[in-house]
Amino acid sequence: MNLSFFDQFSSPSLFGIPLILISLTFPALLLPSPDNRWVTNRLSTLQLWLINLITKQLMTPLNKKGHKWALILTSLMIFLLLVNLLGLLPYTFTPTTQLSMNLALAFPLWLATLLTGLRNQPSTTLGHLLPEGTPTLLIPALIMIETTSLLIRPLALGVRLTANLTAGHLLIQLISTATVALYSTMPAISLLTLLILLLLTILEVAVAMIQAYVFVLLL
């Protein structure tokens, strides 16, 4: 099995059947199904506690109407968390390294927030385009800049997620290849191995990816 560096990022297919859908459902295997018990086992308790924490974090800045987003935002966050964590295992495919998938996640949600804002309170939404207290001369330029930043947001979200994950995985590949190749000449190895370990623990900042992703989605 000769792997090139980018084989891990090609969308897996078996006999021409794209397997990406199945790989998207794998995170669900990690979550225990809610039982009808009052006192649950440890995993369910921890899961419940985590979801409570996330939902509270997401929903406290929002008013009552914004709480409608709780389900989708929390489930999005948990999904991305698990998908990224599972991608760290060896020989696994991470769906979020595909730009197509991330843009598919980013675009509709961003558009939804934009349209909701425009429909319910259009003047406030348009008012957000101009930060307070700008000197009069800068107003036209600033409005252009804010509009551009607004319109580019989904692209930024998707590309940010893709780039971070792809870069991380690639780095792991490269450094481990270097380790294997340098195995014959011993001393440099231990240093490189330690580097991988460090990189890996920082890559469990994949969890922070989710934070970044979802927090940006907050209006």
Place this chain on the structure above:
Amino acid sequence: MLSRLVLRAAPAALRALPPPVAVGVLHTTRPLHTTQQSLAPVPPLPEKGGEVRHGLIPEEFFQFLYPKTGVTGPYMLGTGLLLYLLSKEIYVINHETVASACILAVIIYGIKKFGADVAAFADKLNEEKVSAAQAMKNEAMQALQTAIEEEKKEQWRVEGHTYLFDAKRNNIAMLLETNYRERLMMVYNEVKKRLDYQVALQTLKRQKEQDHMIQWVEKNVIQSITPQQQKESIAKCILDLKALSKSAHAAV
């Protein structure tokens, strides 16, 4: 026909499985249930999961191999399998191996270091939930207990009420008696006053009559004293005085 066989044999087969598997099967086949609770008496789930060794391999595997190969059997099997895969290059060592070794090291380190704490935390969450409910139950029981005691005390108090009422009755009787006596006294005094008045009136009248009579007598006497009688009485008095002075001189 075959499906009918399956349906008939299902409950017995389900009860024959160990409880976690039975519940799992029940949950997975729930969409296929046509009636409510057809395989209803589900055995209760055990509190802890199955025992595992090295976090991955269930203890039952070791017990299964124990009679034939003893304690080292599964380990020998594992080692042999691993060496076979490596030597025949069924599993090729490449860069992913190193990466997997690293991630496994990180995971195992994380579990070893934080596992007990996380488990204790989860247990604490559960414990809090249960103890909160328990505390409510205890409080309710306590409240009812105190209510019972209060009720008993009230009943004892009510028994004492008869004494209270007797005392009050006595009190009131005494008050009435006192009042009555006071009024008697008042009546007596009033009557006495009236009578005294009458007495005083009579005395006054008698007195006035007496005075009047005396004055009348004196007036008449004084009127009846003629001038001649006056001269005679004065001469008599002078003679008496001389006689008295003589006797007085003689005494001295």
